[in-house]
Amino acid sequence: MFKILKKDGRAKRGEFLTVHGTVQTPVFMNVGTSAAIKGAVSTEDLKVIGTQIELSNTYHLHVRPGDEVVKKMGGLHKFMNWDRPILTDSGGFQVFSLASLRKIKEEGVSFNSHIDGRKIFMGPEESMQIQSNLGSTIAMAFDECPSSVAEKDYIKKSVDRTTRWLERCITKMKELNAKDDTINKEQLLFGINQGGIYEDIRIEHAKRIREFDLPGYAIGGLAVGEEHSEMYRILDAVVPELPADKPVYLMGVGTPENILEAVDRGVDFFDCVYPSRNGRHGHAYTSFGKINLLNAKYETDDRPIEEGCGCPVCKNHSRAYIRHLLKAGEMLGMRFMVTHNLYFYNHLMEEIRDAIEEGRFQEFKKRKIEEFHAGE
Amino acid sequence: MFKILKKDGRAKRGEFLTVHGTVQTPVFMNVGTSAAIKGAVSTEDLKVIGTQIELSNTYHLHVRPGDEVVKKMGGLHKFMNWDRPILTDSGGFQVFSLASLRKIKEEGVSFNSHIDGRKIFMGPEESMQIQSNLGSTIAMAFDECPSSVAEKDYIKKSVDRTTRWLERCITKMKELNAKDDTINKEQLLFGINQGGIYEDIRIEHAKRIREFDLPGYAIGGLAVGEEHSEMYRILDAVVPELPADKPVYLMGVGTPENILEAVDRGVDFFDCVYPSRNGRHGHAYTSFGKINLLNAKYETDDRPIEEGCGCPVCKNHSRAYIRHLLKAGEMLGMRFMVTHNLYFYNHLMEEIRDAIEEGRFQEFKKRKIEEFHAGE
Numbered sequence: 001m002f003k004i005l006k007k008d009g010r011a012k013r014g015e016f017l018t019v020h021g022t023v024q025t026p027v028f029m030n031v032g033t034s035a036a037i038k039g040a041v042s043t044e045d046l047k048v049i050g051t052q053i054e055l056s057n058t059y060h061l062h063v064r065p066g067d068e069v070v071k072k073m074g075g076l077h078k079f080m081n082w083d084r085p086i087l088t089d090s091g092g093f094q095v096f097s098l099a100s101l102r103k104i105k106e107e108g109v110s111f112n113s114h115i116d117g118r119k120i121f122m123g124p125e126e127s128m129q130i131q132s133n134l135g136s137t138i139a140m141a142f143d144e145c146p147s148s149v150a151e152k153d154y155i156k157k158s159v160d161r162t163t164r165w166l167e168r169c170i171t172k173m174k175e176l177n178a179k180d181d182t183i184n185k186e187q188l189l190f191g192i193n194q195g196g197i198y199e200d201i202r203i204e205h206a207k208r209i210r211e212f213d214l215p216g217y218a219i220g221g222l223a224v225g226e227e228h229s230e231m232y233r234i235l236d237a238v239v240p241e242l243p244a245d246k247p248v249y250l251m252g253v254g255t256p257e258n259i260l261e262a263v264d265r266g267v268d269f270f271d272c273v274y275p276s277r278n279g280r281h282g283h284a285y286t287s288f289g290k291i292n293l294l295n296a297k298y299e300t301d302d303r304p305i306e307e308g309c310g311c312p313v314c315k316n317h318s319r320a321y322i323r324h325l326l327k328a329g330e331m332l333g334m335r336f337m338v339t340h341n342l343y344f345y346n347h348l349m350e351e352i353r354d355a356i357e358e359g360r361f362q363e364f365k366k367r368k369i370e371e372f373h374a375g376e
Numbered sequence: 377m378f379k380i381l382k383k384d385g386r387a388k389r390g391e392f393l394t395v396h397g398t399v400q401t402p403v404f405m406n407v408g409t410s411a412a413i414k415g416a417v418s419t420e421d422l423k424v425i426g427t428q429i430e431l432s433n434t435y436h437l438h439v440r441p442g443d444e445v446v447k448k449m450g451g452l453h454k455f456m457n458w459d460r461p462i463l464t465d466s467g468g469f470q471v472f473s474l475a476s477l478r479k480i481k482e483e484g485v486s487f488n489s490h491i492d493g494r495k496i497f498m499g500p501e502e503s504m505q506i507q508s509n510l511g512s513t514i515a516m517a518f519d520e521c522p523s524s525v526a527e528k529d530y531i532k533k534s535v536d537r538t539t540r541w542l543e544r545c546i547t548k549m550k551e552l553n554a555k556d557d558t559i560n561k562e563q564l565l566f567g568i569n570q571g572g573i574y575e576d577i578r579i580e581h582a583k584r585i586r587e588f589d590l591p592g593y594a595i596g597g598l599a600v601g602e603e604h605s606e607m608y609r610i611l612d613a614v615v616p617e618l619p620a621d622k623p624v625y626l627m628g629v630g631t632p633e634n635i636l637e638a639v640d641r642g643v644d645f646f647d648c649v650y651p652s653r654n655g656r657h658g659h660a661y662t663s664f665g666k667i668n669l670l671n672a673k674y675e676t677d678d679r680p681i682e683e684g685c686g687c688p689v690c691k692n693h694s695r696a697y698i699r700h701l702l703k704a705g706e707m708l709g710m711r712f713m714v715t716h717n718l719y720f721y722n723h724l725m726e727e728i729r730d731a732i733e734e735g736r737f738q739e740f741k742k743r744k745i746e747e748f749h750a751g752e
Contacts, residue, residue, distance in 0.1 A: 035700065040416035040707035044692060065675065065700040072676045073696050081692050299441065300448045316420060316457050320449050324411065324441040331416035331707050 002216070002247050002268075006357050010239070010266040013356040016216075016247055019186045020077065020085040020137045025247060026263045026352055028345045029055040029087055029271040034064065035080050038276050039338030040331055043082040048312055049343040050350065053085040053137075055271045058130050059094035059122075063115050067133035075135030075183035087271075088136035090127045090169075090192075093220070093251075096145040104144065106161065124168035128189075132176040135183025138216065141169045143192045145221055155196045159205045162194050166209060190216040190249060197230050199237040206241035216269070217242045218249040223272075228258060235265040256285065256348055256372060260365045263352055275345045279337030282326050285344040287368070288376045293337070298323045311343035378592070378623050378644075382733050386615070386642040389732040392592075392623055395562045396453065396461040396513045401623060402639045402728055404721045405431040405463055405647040410440065411456050414652050415714030416707055419458040424688055425719040426726065429461040429513075431647045434506050435470035435498075439491050443509035451511030451559035463647075464512035466503045466545075466568075469596070469627075472521040480520065482537065500544035504565075508552040511559025514592065517545045519568045521597055531572045535581045538570050542585060566592040566625060573606050575613040582617035592645070593618045594625040599634070599648075608637055615642040632661065632724055632748060636741045639728055651721045655713035658702050661720040663744070664752045669713070674699045687719035 002025075006013040014025040030037060030051045037046070037054075046054065056076060061067055073079045076086055095102065099111035099120070108123020122130075127142035143162040146155055173189045176182055191209040195201035209217065219238060222231045235250070242248055249269035250262050259270055275285060282294040286306040291298075293305070304314035305322070313322070313336045325333025348368075355364035378401075382389040390401040406413060406427045413422070413430075422430065432452060437443055449455045452462055471478065475487035475496070484499020498506075503518035519538040522531055549565045552558055567585040571577035585593065595614060598607045611626070618624055625645035626638050635646055651661060658670040662682040667674075669681075680690035681698070689698070689712045701709030724744075731740035 034704045034706060035697070036704070036706040036708045038706065040711040042692075042708060042711070044688070060704075064704055065696075069676055069696070069700075073678055073694070079694075079697055079700075081697070300445055302449055312420070316418075318449070318455075320441075320445070321411070321455055321457070324445075324455075328410045328412070328436075328440055330410060330412040330414065331710065332412045332418060334707065335416040335418070335711070 002245060004245070006359075008356045008359050008361040009264065011263050011352075011356050011361045012266060012268060013353055014247065014268060016268075018085050018137045018188065019184065020083065023052050023085055024353060025268040026259075026349055026356075027052050027269055028259070028349045029053045029269065030342050030346070031055050031271055031273050031276060032080070033057045034060045035070075035076060037338065037342070039280055040335040041338050041342065043080050045312075045339060046082070046342075049339060050346040051084070051342065052346075053087060054080075054082055055087045055089065056134070056136070057091070057094060058088045058127060058134065059091035059098070061088075061134060062091065062120075062122075062130050063113050067130040071133040071135070071183060075133075077135065085137040087138040087269075088131045088134050088140065089251075090140040090142040091122055091130065092127070092140075092143045093145050095122055106164075108142075124165040125172045128169055128172040128176060132173070132182055132184075132187060136187065137184065138188045138190055139173065140218065141166045141189060141191050143194055143220060145194070146196065150196065152196075152198055152201070155194075155198060156201055159194050159201055162192070163205065163208050166191050166212065170212060170214075188215045190214060190218050192218045192220040192251070193238060193242070194221050196221060197226055197234060199234065202234055202238045203241050206238050210241070210243050213243075214246070216247045216249060218251050218269075219267075220251045222250065223253045223258070228261075231258070232261055232265065235262055235267065239266040256345070257369050259348070260352070260368060263356075264361070264365055275341035276338045279341040280334045282337065284337060285341050286376070287371050288374055289372050291376065293319060293323045294326060305340050309340070309343070310347070311340050313340045313343075378621060380621070382735075384732045384735050384737040385640065387639050387728075387732050387737045388642060388644060389729055390623065390644055392644075394461050394513045394564065395560065396459065399428050399461055400729060401644040402635075402725055402732075403428050403645055404635065404725045405429045405645065406718050406722070407431050407647055407649050407652060408456070409433045410436045411446075411452060413714065413718070415656055416711040417714050417718065419456050421688075421715060422458070422718075425715060426722040427460070427718065428722075429463060430456075430458055431463045431465065432510070432512070433467070433470060434464045434503060434510065435467035435474070437464075437510060438467065438496075438498075438506045439489050443506040447509040447511070447559060451509075453511065461513040463514040463645075464507045464510050464516065465627075466516040466518040467498055467506065468503070468519045469521050471498055482540075484518075500541040501548045504545050504548040504552060508549070508558055508560075508563060512563065513560065514564045514566055515549065516594065517542045517565060517567050519570055519596060521570070522572065526572065528572075528574055528577070531570075531574060532577055535570050535577055538568065539581065539584050542567050542588065546588060546590075564591045566590060566594050568594045568596040568627070569614055569618070570597050572597060573602055573610060575610065578610055578614045579617050582614050586617070586619050589619075590622070592623045592625060594627050594645075595643075596627045598626065599629045604634060604637075607634070608641065611638060611641040611643065632721075633745050635724070636728070636744060639732075640737070640741055651717035652714045655717040656710045658713065660713060661717050662752070663747050664750055665748050667752065669695060669699045670702060681716050685716070685719070686723070687716050689716045689719075
């Protein structure tokens with residue numbers, strides 16, 4: 001259930017109640033693709049850095065270790081030792097971005113696994129079954145993710161199929177939640193809005209999927225190469241067409257600035273690989289922008305990544321030490337970077353929530369974006 | 377200063393007092409080659425798993441980030457954020473095992489860096505200067521590490537040179553410790569006994585180096601491929617020839633069984649890459665022997681690595697989860713393995729200390745070795 005505690009313009013401060021606890025929104029979900037955050041960050045660490053909800057990938061877990069194995073182990077929460085909410089994606093995005101020899105039919109998609117080339121079929125029912133085996137808190141509907149450069153005609157047909165697939169997801173999830181041996185009988189299903197960069201298709205699709213009265217709605221297929229201004233234009237058009245009393249999740253977004261702009265347009269849930277991926281490549285997020293710790297100027301810099309940062313890395317270690325670890329190829333360097341970056345994102349969301357609560361979100365957003373661009 | 381609290385046969389329970397705190401012996405030093413434990417284990421983690429003393433490698437740190445950089449950062453303790461004792465090796469072993477195009481002369485060794493091929497010269501004075509820049513608690517003398525299959529004649533000559541090099545190390549360290557800008561003015565120097573598998577050379581060398589009245593003595597050049605029984609024979613011969621009131625450090629050893637046998641022969645300090653290296657390859661140490669978590673039989677094993685183990689990994693995670701992480705190439709798997717294995721070694725030493733204190737070391741050793749061989 002979603003409770004809106006406060007509105008500040010279109011920005012919402014809410015609480016999303018689940019069987020695995022309450023999520024304070026707006027929230028950034030920390031990405032743990034294969035039931036682990038890349039960069040050796042443990043679920044125990046996530047609690048220290050303020051992670052509220054973790055996101056894992058259905059496709060990856062289906063391929064390895066297998067969702068049947070996870071189910072046997074009591075579900076993803078028990079497997080990972082994480083008692084807070086987990087969202088699983090539907091596998092759709094990975095099927096369309098990672099797998100090869102893909103064939104799309106009305107039933108679903110046939111493709112070859114990116115790990116061992118094994119032939120796999122995934123449709124709405126298969127995706128729901130896998131996510132039910134994983135026992136996540138929130139499951140995502142299985143959708144088609146067409147190329148962002150696809151013709152409008154193709155997008156239109158694809159969106160229609162995504163709607164038909166959503167109906168099948170809803171039916172299948174109801175059936176699975178009613179089964180005796182289901183891990184999480186209260187698994188929630190979020191629908192996904194598609195339509196590329198076409199406002200008319202997006203809006204029509206939003207109107208159709210809102211009729212299903214789902215506990216939450218996502219906006220998919222953005223942040224795939226289009227200009228940021230295009231993404232904001234679509235958000236301006238679509239968010240008002242989604243139910244006002246349900247959370248809105250903008251998939252795969254994004255930079256701190258993207259998040260501030262999207263919160264300002266009514267988005268509540270986010271996820272993105274940037275903090276972990278950029279961290280592993282030596283890029284640290286700070287309130288004065290990203291810094292590249294591989295840069296020679298940090299060789300003897302004994303300051304933390306950011307003065308005053310409350311993360312366990314900044315409390316204990318210097319830029320010079322972390323730079324050395326990264327240069328020497330020590331995993332510990334990556335762990336420190338990812339820990340700091342996830343804390344940065346989690347903390348930014350906390351600041352955003354405070355700003356909305358106190359009715360000063362506009363001023364906060366403006367100041368943060370200026371600071372990001374200002375540099376050290 | 378070394379205080380022997382209790383003797384049980386030749387096994388000693390002692391305390392080694394340093395400017396960075398007291399080390400309870402027998403002790404296993406945890407290896408952090410490049411100022412970090414491989415496998416993303418942080419110095420904060422080391423405190424949780426009971427690490428008393430960390431070991432770093434002079435050669436690696438000289439090459440990267442450079443000992444001058446570490447000195448500028450206030451020394452290795454400050455650089456790593458570790459306030460307990462650190463031992464640095466002399467660089468000799470790495471020069472003889474890693475570097476290429478090596479030329480040995482009376483002055484020292486010329487070689488090419490294994491990182492960038494850069495020409496480097498290292499002799500006793502250079503090794504002491506680097507270790508002084510690092511500011512470790514205990515520095516090791518620069519010795520020649522001849523091949524274990526070298527002719528006896530060569531070993532004899534090599535050991536003589538190692539003795540001459542030790543004298544130069546002592547002179548240089550005195551000079552460095554007296555300098556105003558030295559990081560650790562009370563840096564200690566341990567001498568190293570060499571002599572291959574020849575008892576007579578080993579004993580003669582031990583007699584010569586004990587005259588220097590150093591705060592500790594190491595036994596080098598063992599565990600390089602000879603039979604374990606050969607190593608024990610050398611220990612039986614050499615340990616009694618080293619000062620009874622100084623700690624004895626057996627370099628690079630070894631398995632839990634090796635450690636029990638060496639403690640039984642009077643050894644106080646150990647170091648070895650086994651727990652971290654084997655951990656990264658999926659091998660976990662338990663009181664019932666090593667287990668390979670990559671084995672298919674652990675796929676759905678929800679037990680911890682070892683029931684009753686007090687390490688943070690066994691308290692929180694299952695064999696099945698760790699196996700999945702290792703199979704999926706997630707760094708977190710390696711971190712968990714190394715954490716558990718180092719805890720296992722640290723805890724074994726604690727049990728050894730208790731057994732000596734209580735005068736039941738023989739019985740303890742016999743039981744532990746039987747258990748290691750028994751399997752699960």
